[in-house]
Amino acid sequence: MPTYNTAELRRQNRNRVFRYIYGSDTPVTKQDVAQNLNLSLPTVGQNLKELQEVGLLETQGTFHSTGGRKPRAIGVAAGVKCSIGIQLSKFHIHIVCIDLRAKVMAQLIVERDFDDTDDYFQFIASSLETFLDENSIDRTRLLGVGIALPGIPDNNRGIITLSRTLSSKDISITKLTEHIPYPCFVENDANAGGVAEWWNHQEHENMVYLSIQRGVGGAVLLDGVRYMGHHQHSGEFGHMCIVPGGQRCLCGRRGCLEAYCSTARISTDLGITREDFFEALEVGNPDYQKIWNDYLDHLAIGINNIRMVLDCDIVLGGVLAHFMAPYLENLRARLKAISSFETDGEFLKLSRYLSWSTCVGVALHFISEFIENI
DSSP states (O other): OOOOOOHHHHHHHHHHHHHHHHHHSOOOOOHHHHHHHOHHHHHHHHHHHHHHHHTTTEEEEEEEOOSSSEEEEEOOOOTTEEEEEEEESSSSSEEEEEEEEEEEEEEEEHHHHHHHSHHHHHHHHHHHHHHHHTTTOOOGEEEEEEESSSSEETTTTTEEEEETTTEEEEHHHHHHTOOSSSEEEEEEEHHHHHHHHHHTTTTTTTEEEEESSSSSSEEEEEETTEOOOOTTTTTOOOSSSSTTTOOOOOOOOOOOOHHHOOOGGGGGGGGOHHHHOOOOOOOTOOOHHHHHHHHHHHHHHHHHHHHHHOOEEEEEEEGGGGGGGGGHHHHHHHHHOSSSSSSTTTTTTSSGGGGHHHHHHHHHHHHHHHTTTT
16 A cells, blocks of 8 residues: 655645646635545645645635625636647648636637648747737746647657658657747647547546548547557547448548548548538538538448447547538438437537647647646
């Protein structure tokens, strides 16, 4: 059985107190904390004092009194710390800043084609500095910068081993981050998106995040912990075969989900933007309606396969999620029609952060690390 000294026990209690308040959707009282954590009021009071002195907690009004002094409402202080998330894709750079509660403080999309060159990596760094300046983000409060891209990080070798979507492989993590003067963390884009969707929403005991953008990927979270597989390939849903001998995929094989449900099918393959496609779809363009029906049929097959194997909620994210709200019930109906089990399709949900999930998720790496060490 492990033994702890007094200082470590105090640190653990302080961390428990902060996590309890952090996990509450509304401010709490000292009495709430003491009762729910089974700690004495003096212990809770001392920890609250210490956490307020370092600016992590603040008084946010008072509650109604049943007699005597009104109890103070205590919550996490706004803006005390922040984190940056950057998503690299084939044609764009997305940047977001979040606070400790994963609330988006600022966001930006920069048009720039990916290029595995020092000039491109310097451009990321300069775009970040401009973003910080224009949004008056205090660098002393910045915990770090997370970078997500469609590839598989190999931290032992210091490279992104493969990114078919970016037409690159063996991208140096050092070169990617060396121009950024803040702590950096690099992650797969779909895994980052999964973290964002699960964060503070533990009603999902187990969850699959399905990212639909130019590349199709995902993440499997079991009790909130990412299941990575033996070779870090878990969640590569885009390369499950849904049509044997079907259309050619970027991976070189035929019939992959990505070949049928990449957002390129409804944008660059047609020589238009995604916005153009959905605007035309809304006014009844028959050619686009045919493409969209075929798209949804194949997407339903892929989602149904995932559901059959893992039997848990599936959150649909990536850039497609930004456009999917009017079509969600249609997709659920298709799932109901092909499922082997009785279902209303309610297991399929839309991402809370829509196309920003990846940025938020990779930024959360530093938020999580900070909270763990309070």
